[in-house]
Amino acid sequence: MALTLDAKIPAGPLAEKWDRHRFEMKLVNPANKRKHSVIVVGSGLAGASAAASLSELGYRVSCFCFQDSPRRAHSIAAQGGINAAKNYRNDGDSVQRLFYDTIKGGDFRAREANVYRLAQVSVDIIDQCVAQGVPFAREYGGLLANRSFGGAQVSRTFYARGQTGQQLLLGAYQALEKEIARGGVAMFERHEMLDVVLVDGKARGIIVRDLRTGEIESHAADAVILATGGYGNVFYLSTNAKGCNVTATYRAYKKGAAFANPCFTQIHPTCIPVSGDHQSKLTLMSESLRNDGRVWVPKRREDCDKDPSSIPEADRDYYLERKYPSFGNLSPRDIASRAAKEACDDGRGVGPGGRGVYLDFGDAIKRLGRQAIEERYGNLFEMYQRITDEDPYTRPMRIYPAVHYTMGGLWVDYNLMSSIPGLHVLGEANFSDHGANRLGASALMQGLADGYFVIPYTIGDYIARTPLPAVSTDHPAFAAAKADVEARTRALLAINGTRTVDSFHRELGKIMWDKCGMARDAAGLRQALEEIPRLREAFWRDVKVLGAAEGLNQSLEKAGRVADFLEFAELMCRDALHREESCGGHFRTEYQTEDGEAKRNDEAFAYVAAWEYAGDGVDPILNKEPLAFENVHLSTRSYK
């Protein structure tokens, strides 16, 4: 049964849609809000801001996260900054320009109306965060400072040293704790969501495992919000925190929520290269470094093993500056990543295995002095040195692209509701705003836009318009979902095979990186689609998960997440195979221009691919939401 995907984009001119929509919404009267309950899964920027804001409005909120404290959500790790169209620099920024940059950056695969709203509310986010006490960087005059990020020619990125995500999250977390103290939010830390429960076709609750006791619990509410982050860890190695997973969104998919553009993955150009087989994750070096660092490789292969300082200027290839003179080192991520891969594939990579390029601060230090660089990037330089044992002040950094962010996610309409009524999806977990490639500093913006400024309105409209008869966890739908979760837990523990969970995860990651990574082609994807089911079968036959269902069992947690990745990976490859074009982070080698740039096919593929689960072992159904571009001209993206 194909879904009808109604994006519910309000009528009217682009700039007036959100205002008009807010006016047309039904409101829940303040006294009634107390009678309504909302479950928020996730306490990152999207989840914490939503939970706090909904509680302030008067809803009864329950919030869940798998870490031991909501403050540890993966948003904490974001480094570089958050965009907003404040135009404080007087350099030509505007809502329209942020909108345009985001649509273009996403290679024309995002929905205009959502992106425009994002640009509109971006300015309120900065005001809100400052009011909460977020210590953004400031100029000597006391006003807020900005820096530039890739894909933009204006300086619109606000930051707090190299810890912007931390500071924004602490602001949202503190608002959340304030609401917990007031009794508006019940917080469930160390709880992992393992299923969503539908009653009469609407999302009315979730099943969670209390990670300390192992108990499987049911929670009911009037509406459910998933803000569970991205699924980059399907590649095993990524810049994401170890716990990042697809479980919550994938289980929702299996209950009927369409999964949009799963193959749209962002590979970040500046990460510390892999150092050996023991590698458990990759570390990002913030994009902000490209404000002052220059990327290069030797012109000649035979120079690759030389000490970089001994290679004269004339023998260096500053390939981004050469290929993209107008954006240079600040070219968007997908383009910068592919250019690095190309240089390394050409045998001109540096460092172990030839998988690295230089990011050189020599010129900037000469121009600005060491102290200025230390002030801007000190903590990043220290981190680099701790990991690599090399001093980036005197020797160029070695960097290489790594999986970083997932633009794909659960399909949502303009109100951020998935194809399951009542199930809303915020932040990285949805697909909505970044198309096929996200611009730097725009994920933090989107997470907070969704949580502070969009969902508090749209969920009220849903609650006001929808008959929601009381449902308790005694309802048979809860018992059934709980029994499924318990059976799966028992099954994982019963296998007692010979291989560890991590060994399967690594193997899956390698398949995905090789065949569904920075460059993809039909032959490789078809191969992956044969290998993944085989690996999944081996997992369910041979994985070794020790310990019990009761109590803290980290192997069991990991096993459940990897089991979901092993199914989800197939969906990603299927999506990548069906999209016979290159766009943004999705680069199909068969579809490129003569000089190796991504070649879109707007005639055939200007749509959102929303996959619908049709049963185990059955091909999922492809639903298409056509993308209409009424305000921007579909052009070939150029950063030259």
Added chain:
Amino acid sequence: MHLTLHVWRQASPDQPGRLVEYAAPDISPDMSFLEMLDVVNERLIQRGEEPVAFDHDCREGICGSCGLMINGSAHGPMKLTTACQLHMRSFKDGDAIWIEPWRAKAFPVVKDLVVDRSAFDRIIQAGGYISAATGTPQDANALPIPKPDADWAMDNAACIGCGACVAACPNASASLFTAAKVTHLGALPQGQPERERRALAMVAQMDEEGFGGCTLHGECQEACPKGISIDAIMQLNRDYIRASATKVEVAEWTGAA
């Protein structure tokens, strides 16, 4: 490198724990400390023994999940470095390494190296915030803040809530954690209206959780992976004394925010 580990194993909160010795051969100096534990755990699983439980997530020194006493020091031998960012090149071939959980009455052990730090969240609940409900406050630049104030706020806001300060303190005091938040918010104009109540309420909660008092040993500052200075504790003390003198009633405020 070949190492010998002595690791605290404790099956559950109410069972007694003990140190167990494990040989850890073939460890690369390029591994992080947690990657070394991953390798040890993979080997344990292969042998049919339950792996060692430890908290971790970002592995970038920012989420504050990881926290291990390594040879008696919180986060190990390297200054300004969390356990996840510590690399094995800080150790020598043949070393013996003792790995234990944070030890504090207010941080009960959950399992092996995992402890319960929810007391920190409750200290924040008591007043570690600025009450600014979501809405449309004034323009961010309407309130200039001198750069040194903003920088000082940021220095203290850098706390990752890992608990190393408590683990390192002979009194198991949470003063540095509490002070960092009080100082961050108190350095900003937005934080002034609630400043006195904040200090009183957060200190009261800290005491209630069973953390010890501060006698200015300074071990916390040594252990803090983010370099937060005990100057913050001086600030907390000043705010606390001033608030006590003006007799703000904590009870009339907490819960009514």
